[in-house]
Amino acid sequence: MLLSFSCLALLLWGGFTPSPAAAAEARYQRSVERYRAPDVELVNQDGDKVRFRDLVETDQPVVIDFIYGTCTTICPVLSAGYVSLQKKLAKEGRSVRLISITIDPENDTPRVMKDYLERYRAKPGWDFLTGTRADIDTVMTAFNAYIPDKMSHYPLNMIRNPKDGTWVRLFGIMSSKEFMGEYKEVADQ
Numbered sequence: 001m002l003l004s005f006s007c008l009a010l011l012l013w014g015g016f017t018p019s020p021a022a023a024a025e026a027r028y029q030r031s032v033e034r035y036r037a038p039d040v041e042l043v044n045q046d047g048d049k050v051r052f053r054d055l056v057e058t059d060q061p062v063v064i065d066f067i068y069g070t071c072t073t074i075c076p077v078l079s080a081g082y083v084s085l086q087k088k089l090a091k092e093g094r095s096v097r098l099i100s101i102t103i104d105p106e107n108d109t110p111r112v113m114k115d116y117l118e119r120y121r122a123k124p125g126w127d128f129l130t131g132t133r134a135d136i137d138t139v140m141t142a143f144n145a146y147i148p149d150k151m152s153h154y155p156l157n158m159i160r161n162p163k164d165g166t167w168v169r170l171f172g173i174m175s176s177k178e179f180m181g182e183y184k185e186v187a188d189q
Helices: 005-013 020-025 052-056 074-091 110-119 133-142 176-187
Strands: 029-033 041-043 049-051 062-067 097-102 126-129 156-160 167-171
Touching: 041 133, 049 052, 052 062, 052 097, 062 074, 074 097, 074 176, 097 133, 110 126, 156 176, 167 176
Parallel strands: 062 097, 097 126
Antiparallel strands: 029 167, 041 049, 062 156, 156 167
């Protein structure tokens, strides 16, 4: 049985535990990589200019994904994962640094990005970034995540380990429990 991304998003959001067969279909690939964050200036959902490298090279873990504001397939699933991570960590008295980078800078204005974050009830610590097409392409390329056409994007999260600067690359759809486990493995080292 093949689940659509929208269906899967609803199931993950609702805390449904899939059957073993469905879980096997939703498996993700994990690797540890070395990436150098490019020193580009991007714009956040508030219209503020930010240095991308300064946002990610911090003393706390940083989670990055590549989405766009009008997506109705993979992006809602990734964003539901961000919401879940924020809520679960908040219950433990912890915060998380989340960064979504648009793959559609021609259309994702600060207003569109702010509306998107409001729709997901994002808490402080989750930034949505846009910039020039050249700067967005530079960031995607630096993370081996270049997507030439937003319609061919894929589910990808990356978690930066602040201790050694490596990135845990998570390719595929994860349950909220798996996502939390991956985050904690990095954060609690």
